[in-house]
Amino acid sequence: METLSENRCFDGVQGVYRHASGSCGCDMTFGLFLPEEAGDGPVPLLWYLSGLTCTHENAMTKAGAQQWAAEQGIALVFPDTSPRGDNVADDPEYDLGQGAGFYVNATQAPWAPHFRMWDYVAEDLPALLAENFAIDPDRQAITGHSMGGHGALTLAMGLPGRFRSVSAFAPISNPAGSDWGRKQLAAYLGDDETAWARHDASLVMRERGFDGPVLIDTGSADQFIDLLRPEALADAVATRRQPATLRLQNGYDHSYFFVSSFIEDHVAFHAEALWA
């Protein structure tokens, strides 16, 4: 593992690191914020999964999460959103290929060899963090924005016991229920829809749910809301009787101005579960 940068931030350290990922078969870069308390021993960890077109950097510089993580004594990890590199397949559109991993293990050409972001977030990166940093693996939580909200919800429900709490900002909530989402799922996972089910937060919510608190914020003026389909997730939550808080925030859109406006709430929400 290579250190690309370390900057002091709210009495902690915001680092950026690069490592070889076995799952993705390429080098991967991630951001990690460690609060001052990590100097005294392992601290809880909140995962932040980013959305389409983002790298590890967007949330790290724009979401404003470090202040609240520092206040709560919690670490933050910001993974990249896909494998990267000249040898990695790509697509000219923003919603497929590099920057658009969708947190799945692709089974279809040309994506299959590298696009294994589920395994990267579920296995590679946790192992690397446990080995190199003062992180308590028994105290993890997960959040994300847009495509990253989809990843946070599907990983939290798909790995029972791993995360104590899950939240999301404007998550892609029901990709199997829109033409746009069906295009991505088919490209990465093929035409057999049974392989899609575990990557559709509304379907997994209906089948399995989450054993812990759930918080979802979406802007009422989100310009992508028809693609996100928050109504499908709301229906699944209600049908399952899943304890959850779903909020439509008046006038907010899909931008980081929305995320930063509510990140304090989300970090406090996770801190309550992580320190319980």
Next chain:
Amino acid sequence: METLSENRCFDGVQGVYRHASGSCGCDMTFGLFLPEEAGDGPVPLLWYLSGLTCTHENAMTKAGAQQWAAEQGIALVFPDTSPRGDNVADDPEYDLGQGAGFYVNATQAPWAPHFRMWDYVAEDLPALLAENFAIDPDRQAITGHSMGGHGALTLAMGLPGRFRSVSAFAPISNPAGSDWGRKQLAAYLGDDETAWARHDASLVMRERGFDGPVLIDTGSADQFIDLLRPEALADAVATRRQPATLRLQNGYDHSYFFVSSFIEDHVAFHAEALWA
């Protein structure tokens, strides 16, 4: 004036606007955050001047100032750092030309026709804001980072009565005292050093000072600290007996991780003066 974007943010609106600047002879873009209270009438205004290579966007997306401005009911304006455009002179280096206006009115070719950032910040943009937004011109304060800290200090001292308080993050404090700073001043203002004096914060502090509170933060691990020369400003403040708080923040560098770590302090500092 043209609206480029408006995003809801902490119950207010973060807008980006473009207008024709008479001083700069080109179109200029700026960011403006208006808190919710601006819907009921004019609110105080805090100027944030950015550093080398920045546009209006960097601080607007990375400094995290909006949360505290919203809490205090204060507007924030984020001007660009130079004139822009194909017809505007430029230089291949990062520290001269576009993105490097240094908040002076250039008198030397090829900069003279467009590089009038002093007048832009002192005259053009205030007039535009007063005409188009719910801003109280009697309640203004100013801050900035690096080259923008230099601009904040020289404008605050150079326009007595305009700003109630001034602060800066890692300001370029004594350009006339370093080879690096002398290069920029000579390029824009010529070889006659008498024209430089009003653009050197340490010299203006020594001659004139500021009639109001002053707050300066610099990181002890700032990688550019030898160019910033905080010791010259500290000496001038002490010699003048200027009421001021000068802080060296342990381990922080020159990045926005430093700015965001202390922006809450700075906004609260200005709010106290603006609401007095």
